[in-house]
Amino acid sequence: MNFSFSLRQAWTALILFAVIVPAAVVMIWYGQHLFEERLNDGLRAEHSANQLLRNEIESEIKRFETLLLNKGDPLSFLLDRKDDPIATRNIHSLLTNIVRREHAVHEVTILSMQGEVITNIHPRDRSAGEGPPSPETFQSTAQGGLGPSYQSLKVVIPRFGKAAVGSPKRVEGRYSISMTVPLGEPAGAVLIALIDIDKLWQADAVEERNERKENKRDYILNQHKMLLTEIENTRYRPGDGMAHLNLASFDEAGDKDLEVHSYIGATDQLVYGTATSIPSLGWVLVSEVNSTHIIQPIYASLAEIFFIPLLGMFIFAWFALYLAKRTIAPVERASEAMDQVARGDYDLALHPSGINELDRLAVIFNRMAHERKSSEGMLRASEEKFRSLAESSPVGIFQMNSPGNVDYVNDRCTELVGLKEKEILAFGWLLAVYPDDKKRLDRALDEFIAFGERFHQELRWRHKDGTVFWTLVHIVPVQETDASPTFYIGTLTDLTEFKEAEEENIRLEEQYRQAQKDESIGRLAGGVAHDLNNLLVPILGYAEILRHDLDKSDVLQEPAEEIQRAGIMARNLVRKLLAFSRKQTLEYMPVNLNEAASEMEKLLRHTTHDDVELQVIRSPDIKTILADSGQIEQVILNLSVNAQDAMTDGGHLTIETALVDLNKNEAKNFQALEPGEYVMLTVSDTGQGMDEETRSQIYEPFFSTKGEQGTGLGLATVHGIVKQHGGHIVVDSELGHGTTFKVYLPVSAHEPVSDKTVAGTHGGLTGSETIMLVDDDEPVRHLAETFLKRQGYKVLSTNNGKESLAILDNHNEPLHLLLTDVVMPGLNGKELFEKAAERRSNLKVLYMSGYTEDIVIDRGGLDEGTTLIHKPFTIKTLATKVREVLDEQ
Structure with missing residues (x-):
């Protein structure tokens, strides 16, 4: 198998395996050895401190034994004279001094051999200035019996000249031991001192010997691995079992040279621990120190020791790598330059490196790159001219190596068809041709390839957004030799606006023809409607009057109803004529x-x-x-x-x-x-x-x-x-x-009108006012006059505006309403009202007409919104409208 690697990799591997790796191996081995040696030194120191502390605790116990034994003779002498008040005070004084001076002594008591309390001193008796008790007090204390501190203790009577130490017991939440000495020979009483183990632990001699720091802690266990002393800043309290800690190896704790173990200690952290036994008490003294307290100083010293060798090694490696870089960098730059030249970038020149052979190679390479850049620059300028022309063209330009296979499109082409350049190059521009035009395009292309010199077709295309547009496609072959075409050049010209304008012209012509036809029908319908409406007014009106005047049982009631029904059907037919001609009101x-x-x-x-x-x-x-x-x-x-x-x-x-x-x-x-x-x-x-x-x-x-x-x-x-x-x-x-x-x-912004009737009542449809009626159609005028008079109105009737004004000039009585047709010969309805209003300022007007709304506005001159009643109207509609106008304020 052949392996390839660079010069940089070779130099780096040489420096790494020849210098750095051996030096690193030596330093690691030496560092490990030195670490273990320093660790053992630290652990020995901790073990020695533990043993020293054990010895001092034993010495403290023996000191208490000696103290109590020394007090035995004086107390025995005074007890023989306990009835003497002076002897009583002396006993009290001796015991008080013990309690006052020894902080570890919790309580001192003298018991008779029958178990009766002779005297008892509590810590409260340490107060300065207290005098000795009176005989009565002494007697009261003696009769009090054993206090609570002794109720759980078994008192062992030692031999004369010996002290007995009891097992630790919990007293008032703390662990204490009892120390008993006999008084007299034979013993007539015993002296019992209750010693607080925590106070014993804090004795001055021991405290001076070993000031415990926060990273170290000492505690005492009994033979059942139960905690006897306080451990500050932990969750353990005296009486807690400690068997769950990894203390199994402490079962044989003794005075070995070095017995240190690593485990999770009382602070729930990794510690180093050592233990020694106190045989006289059956206790085990455990000393713990945080592992970081031992290891961190070792690491700090190792860092100081190895700093200089490491610094020297890194300086040597840096210098070696620097020399390698000076040699390799010119070769790498030459390789990069060749790669850039291959990609068409000729701007990177090789500079002198200080190595003669490589400098000569750089000069030759720079000359070659310059010549290549000049030749390609001229070619690029020529291509850029063509590209700028193509990209700025308002028509799409494309090139095909064969019909349908596109290898170039300008931006206008992609814009027209809505496809990306890569999509057109991958699938061809035929992808966007409208489906209905593809067969025609295929036939035209076949003819172009077989016979034609030019391709010229109008085609529809489907844009990517779905819109369809027209283009003019023009293709010509390009031949470099007399053989078949080498490639094809084509253009796409957008014909959409032209086609839309053409379609718009056709649509407008069709609309114009339809509008002319509608207008002709409208004029015809409007004229017919006017004449029919004037005829229908008397037909519907007289039929309604006839039905009203006849009894319901009259035989003529049915013919009158049929006349009215036929009139209504004729009115609806007129409305339909006006509806499709869009002339109805x-x-x-x-x-x-x-x-x-x-x-x-x-x-x-x-x-x-x-x-x-x-x-x-x-x-x-x-x-x-x-x-x-x-x-x-x-x-x-x-x-x-x-x-x-x-x-x-x-x-x-x-x-x-x-x-x-x-x-x-x-x-x-x-x-x-x-x-x-x-x-x-x-x-x-x-x-x-x-x-x-x-x-x-x-x-x-x-x-x-x-x-x-x-x-x-x-x-x-x-x-x-x-x-x-x-x-x-x-x-x-x-x-x-x-x-x-x-x-x-x-859609309209107005709210719908309620179905409830808008207009209020006007007190009925009759009246007594005077109305001037003007209409050029005799039947309409006669019907309106007849009906209005039947309703109680006074009617002045004429058929034109000029005659109406003459009557108005000669009429001295009040005139309340002008009811006039809109379109009439001479004066129209609006002109008549304007002249009449000059004569009667309070005159009101109601227009009527059978013409369509557009004719009423154009020929009658009425404004939109003017009060108007359309013919044909019923007599009820006429009566209602007249009453509404007269009642308007």
């Missing part, structure tokens, strides 16, 4: 489409066939539209009736409302609609549907697919109403798949 008010749909649902539930299922879906977030509620209901009714008629075998009829927000592109698809919110009414059925030819004629007046049963005005009326409301209607239908109509009506 509308009463706009805020309308909630949900409420209109609900009203029509009530009617349709009773009129739809049993095999037609009706469903009404109301949008909860619908908004108000400004519309004529009656006309909107007419739209719903006409569409629903047509849908029902299309379902000869039954089906589903669905009426749905919704709130839609049309954006600019969506609104553009609908004629004359602006972007914004619209209320959408959808009426759909599952009937037989329509073909394209039928769909193109459904809004034409008198076009019907129902034969003799249809009038051809239903959808024409719907179309006219929707357009007059500023909306739009679209149809979606296919043969055998049903039909869906969608009506878009603009």
